[in-house]
Structures are given as C-alpha cells and as structure tokens.
Amino acid sequence: MIPYQPIAAPHAALARRNPVAKVAAALVVSVALIATVDPVAPAVAIGFELAVVPLFGVRYTELARRAWPLLLSALGILCTLVLFAAERTGSLLWLVGPVEITTGVLATALGMALRVIAVALPGVLVFATTDPTDLTDALIQNVKASPRFAIGALAAFRLVPLLGLEWRMLTLARRARGVDAGRNPLARLRLFGSTGFALLVGAIRRGTRLATAMDARGFDSGTPRTSARRQRFTAADAALILGAVALAGGALAVSVALGTFRPLVG
Template identity: 50%
Template sequence: MMLALFVAIDIVTPVILLAVLVAAVPVSGLRPITLLRRAWPLLVAGLAIAILNTVFAPHQSGAAVRIGPILLGLTTIVEGAAVGLRIVGIALAGVLALATIEPTDLADALMQHLHAPPRFALAALAAVRMLPVLADEWRLIGLARRARGIEAGLNPVIALRLAAGRLFALLVAAIRRGTRLALAMDARGFGERPCRTVARPQSVDRADWLLVAGALLAGVTATAVSLALGSYRLLFG
C-alpha cells in the first residue's frame, strides 16, 4: 500500500488508499481520537505542503481559480493536493503500523522472517523506542521557548521560522541521544556478534497473511481505478 503511494503522484490513488486506511482504523483497535492526537502534526504538515506546492508552483496550469488576491490554476491545485494527500497517506500508514505493533515483536520478526541483520533490527527497535522521547523533547522545546517569550502569535511567516528553528533543535537533540544510545548498545555487546539468538519466536498466522493480502489488494485496486480514469502518473514517469 505504501509502495503504491510512493510511486504514484496522481490524486485518485491517495484518495482511495486514504479511504481504506480510515476504514481500517476501527479494525486496528486504535481509537480515532488517539490516532488524531498522534497524527495531527502530520496532517498539518500535509496541508502546509499542499498549499506551498500550489501557491509557489513555477507554472499555474488549468482553468483559473481566484482565491482572494491569488490567482491559481485548477490543475496546479489538484497536483498540490495530490502531494499533500500522498504525504498524509504515507504518514497515516506509518502511524497505524507503529501504534499497533509492539517494537520488540517487530525486531524479532525482522530477524526471524525477513532475516534482517541483528544490528539493523536492533537499531530499528531502538529508533522506535526513541520516538516517544523525541515527542517529549519537542514539547519541552516549545515550552522553553514560550517561557522566554518567543511566540509567533498570528503571524504565519514567524510561525514557520520558529518551527524551523524548533525542528533544528530537535534534530540536534536526536543526534546526541542517538550517539549516546549507539555507544551504550555497543558497550553492552549488541554489535559484537554477527548472529544472535531470539528468545521470543514470532509466528506468521492467518491474520497476518490476510493483512498482507488486503494491503496488496488495496494498492492494486487504487492503481487500477486510477489507470481506468486516465489520471495515473508515475513519480519517475
């Protein structure tokens, strides 16, 4: 499903796959309010990227649409919306996967079934475990800036500049934490042996195969519908 979102840049494919993802939320056992609380920054980012790709496109194509003082092309609006929807779809699929899979089980399954190198699987486990820490770090950076009186108010330009600075501070903190974590894991022998034993065998049952088949079917169906409507476009086509 995510592969279909990566390679297609039309608007029909992400719309269909987003509908499938939204329909799958009750099946995942995740409450919609919990999903919204975790994914709202990604939704805002997708909306912002769609607007920026539309407003600052090098050429406005299609029928002219006037929104206030801005004159936009209808085709450009559709293309910008497609980019935003692709990002939201990929992010939502990732959030659903991370929220419903226990990280330790994920690392064990990577080593047992995909035969991933233990160093890679354990690094993925450590990265997933660090996500809540980085979320707290992001919140603390915002609180620290607010305590210093650094706020954007209602100015979107200042808000973007402050968000970029906040993101850079989070990146620096993530690099520092990642470096310390890598040294600690090497010191405990995680990278010493080329092979490791697994204490918790992970089985692939019928539900797992049904999930894989459903994801493949959703991706193929979305691509087929887009091709039938004549709107399908490849990323590198």
C-alpha cells in the same frame, strides 16, 4: 528510558498480525501511490485505510491525535502549491489578486496533499499498533536482519519520547536563568535554534554512551543470539500483504478507469 506502548486493542484482527507483515503491507501501499500524482488514487486509498482502522483496534480520535502533524503538513503542501505553482494549466477557477487558481494547479496540489496522507497513514497505523520489541524480534527471526542493527534501532526508538521531555527541561532551565524571548519573534527564532542545537548535542552524546554500553554487553561479539519470544509468519499475515497489494492496485485501477491517472515519470 520512557516506555512506548501501542494504542491498539490487543485482540483486534489486524493489530495482532506479524509486525513484518504490517510493515510490508504499509510499504506496498506507499510505494504504489508514489507512482501517480493525481488526486483520485490517493483519495480511494485513504477511504480504504480509514475503513480498516477499526480492524486495527484504534479509535478514530486516537488516530487523529497521532496524525495531526501529518494533516498539517498536507494542508501546508496544498496552500504552497496553490499559491506558488510555476505552471498554471487548465481553466481559470478563481482570481485572488495576482494568484490564478486553475483546475490544473488545484488538481496537482490536491493530489500531492492527499498522496502525503495516503502514503504516511499506513505507517502511522503500523507503529500505533505494534510493540517495538515484537517488531525487533520479527525483523531478526522473519527477515534475518542483523541483531546488532535491530536491537540498536529498538533502543533508539525507545529513546525518541525522551526528546520531548529533554526539550521541556532545556526550555525551563533557560527560563529559570532569565533567557526568555518574550514577544519578540526574532528572539524566539534564535532561542528555538539554540535550544534545538543543544538538544541535538545531548542526543548525540546519549547515543554514543548507549552504543558503548551495548558493545560492552556483547552486542558486537558476533555470537549467534537466541530469541525468547517466537514471531510466526502465518497465512493470515500473507493475506494482509495480498490485501495491501489489492488495495494499491484497486486505487490505481480506479484512477486509470476515470482517466485521471498521471504517472510520476513519463
């Protein structure tokens, strides 16, 4: 297995908090921001999230390197909604050929794109600053999760980086056998699909072998397990969750105060 290590400075104030507290804080922010589709609340949340990045001991360059797929997804959502939205309410801003860009469409598209970033960014910070073994220990000790589930999730999480290496090996092996798409986009698409299917089959086989090996070592015995490393939930961890509640509530309050709040339901 390829080891996974967090990128945060270990002495950072929020990086050394209990993993369960960090996950709970991220969930609080994410769930609260799902309640609205306006762009103001997620924009305020993103501002606060970026402001506390140094407290996690993460450099902004490292955060950008990890979050670039998220930014790309948000940009894709923005472009797709602007171009193909069914309802185009509000005043007309631009007319580009057959596409009418109105204030309502732009607000909705911007709100969705910002919400994707605001909801996912806390998760990126949590997993960039948390050791998977510490998270597993905290789930077992503080949340009373099943050791079978928690340790199985840990094993799967540590195997995820192996998928990238496996993809490169499959690509090089096919190229060595003369299977190359060249500059043909359709051939590239077919080759991508077949390589992805081969990667999926290999991942399923590896997961089956791993599950059998874990059961053979007594992970399904039902015997109570002990923990070598104690994960304590302190007042500072509770303060982190309360801070997340205040952040989420503040972002929604600003949206309501400015009159831009648009509930997802209703």
